[in-house]
Amino acid sequence: MFRLKYDDFLIYDEETGTYSMSAEQQVRDETEKNRWKNTGWTVLKDWRLYLMLVPMVLVYFLWKYMPMYELMGCFKNPNTGDLTHVSTYSWTGLKYFQELFTNAEYSPLFWRAFRNTFITAFYGLLFGFPMPIILALFFNEVKSNVARSIMQVCVYLPKFLSTVIVTSLVLVLFRSSAGGQSVGIVSQLFGALGVDNAVVNSGLVYTTKYYRAIYIIADLWEHAGYDSIVFFAAVIAVSPTSYEAAQIDGAGKMAQMRYVVIPSILSTVVIMLIMKIGSLLSVGYEKIYLLLGTGVGEAQDANYEVADVVSTLSNRWSETQEYKAMGTAAEMLNNLIGMILVIGANAIARKASDVSLY
């Protein structure tokens, strides 16, 4: 149905029985007529505010959006032009995407990397997602503030260490017996738990079978504590009266968990889960790269089978001029799918809870 925007739009003159435009509406019409003129004037008068925006926009334009412009490299032959910049290469169309999917030499590498990206992300989700929630529920059980703070300080700590340090710790604790050194102390534990000694001695990180487990353990070690913060905030927000009511109704600890705590933190859990799924494909390359070793050796080659993700593959291809376009194409595909996941996750989260992260 049609509705007038303003009810003081017209004035009815009782004496003459005619309608005339109200003074308010005349002002509004005038403003509307001068809207663009006025806008220009307000912007000019406000130049300081717009000037403040300039450095940030410039930084993001130069170092976030310019690389996107250089993405055109995946439609161009890197062996043409002056070999230094994508703008000088000649166009090839979708040739490199085709090769990525059909070329007998490259496509197995690409699919392997793509599969590994999903598997790594999936295991990360499977183990990395419940752990912080469990930690948060357990922290809630610790009634002494001092004890809880001490434990929290300990479990947040790994998050603040650099990837280089974290991977160095992993490599040291899982080191091989090469050069007459003793096997890493955690490897020894694996040995005691029944892992073959020869495997332990050759370095577990470089054993295809154990690489993923070690990667996930390192990931949990680094993030689980810190990720529990958000869930802990949700758990302590549960009102004490809810617990009391449940206790009066005779609920034991498990029943309290099941009927009081879990429902209260469910919305947080769902949001975090959706967001985690959204960022599924952005598997961090730095850690994988550092665990694999910066060189290419026999041990590393074997590990690529399970460790290589799209970004590490792209990084490796970046070192050879003729592979550059293919590497660009591979990672762009990966990131495009990632973006669709993020946007989808956001839309679902917004629907599910009226909360969205962006």
Add this chain to the structure above:
Amino acid sequence: MKRKVETSELIFRIVAYFILIVFALMCVYPLVYVLSSAFSSSSAINSGAVVLWPVDVQADAFIGVLTNNKFWINYANTLFVTFFGTVWALGYSILGAYALSKKRLLGRHGWNFFLVFTMWFSAGIIPQYQNYAATSEIFGAIGISDLKWTIVLAMGMNATNIILLRNSFEGVPSEIEEAARIDGATELQILTKVYLPMSKATIATVALFFGISRWNGYFWAFKVIPEGQSYSWPIQVYIRDYIDKYTSIAGGTKNDPDAVQNWDLNYNYSAVSAVYSMVVCAIIPILAIYPFIQKYFAKGVNMGGVKE
């Protein structure tokens, strides 16, 4: 009246304490191990005698690292990059976030999207590398030949941090701003005298986020600064390079045979011991400020319920 603790609750609590304590110890143990190893003799480390406490206590490797000039030059580089990188990123982030927080900003949604889109999609390693290479070249052409400046100016962007700042600025009551404006305050004065003091906690948090990521940055510094300019490396790159060159713990594929052979002639400690000492030196600043910043980070995460 004291409530009777039920059996199920008791069991649950015991399990909770047990797992938490084990996990907390797991989180700290590797660092204790590294610290102990840094002060143990090489033979004790090699024979696996070091488990928790230093064995055969000595500080040869540690002194070796303390007197390693290259290490400290690179350490200074990290301090440089952390300080200027944080100041730079915080500067443009605060200014930008302030502008974005204003409802009267024309095209506000567009600018927000401009920012948020970078969180959704990134171009990837190869285009980014080419971009950084071009940046370094241009910087070189205008007289900034030190590649540290590429790291300081062109890296470490974080849209989440800007959004945290923007949300915090949006929370400042507009009456205060209007009062200041009536008193004749300029835009910049309103920002520095009204908004910044009222958003101290957020600014501290964001500064720490920026600072820690700068201190820990590795990959792009490694990619952008070639070995020939290793005197511009930050400490993380140096440590990793050292591990690759002199030890076998990372597979030892970059080992320089001559360097490794000369090692025993020149030093009375092993390269691995030196790595332990370097790791200790690199995390000491983080550990030193960690107790003070920990609560800010916890706060920052819970502020992360970002909305638009």
